[in-house]
Amino acid sequence: MKSHPARIKKHSFVREMEMDRMAGTAQPKTVSIPLAQITRLLIDAAETNRTWLTDFADDCVKIDADLYEVLLAYQSLRHSSV
Structure with a gap:
């Protein structure tokens, strides 16, 4: 099954945001x-x-x-x- 390019991009963005949050460099989620x-x-x-x-x-x-x-x-x- 092929992955949709937008899903891959969104997944990467979410993963980056979570890593930034864990590192303490991201804004808190609200x-x-x-x-x-x-x-x-x-x-x-x-x-x-x-x-x-x-x-x-x-x-x-x-x-x-x-x-x-x-x-x-x-x-x-x-x-x-x-």
């Missing part, structure tokens, strides 16, 4: 996804004490400033109702 896409998975992982979740506990995540303000307000309301 993705942008809707919050709804990951919320259920994170809740389930937290409720079932998945070890992999603790592996990322110290990682920083970027969120929209509006969401951050809502989270702070929610946290304040929860603490004041306890």
Whole structure:
């Protein structure tokens, strides 16, 4: 079976990016996804004490400033109702 030239080129590019990441010379990989896409998975992982979740506990995540303000307000309301 013949390989498609674009696939070979893409595979080589991905391999080079991974080697750069391992060497510490590449930009960290990031993705942008809707919050709804990951919320259920994170809740389930937290409720079932998945070890992999603790592996990322110290990682920083970027969120929209509006969401951050809502989270702070929610946290304040929860603490004041306890």
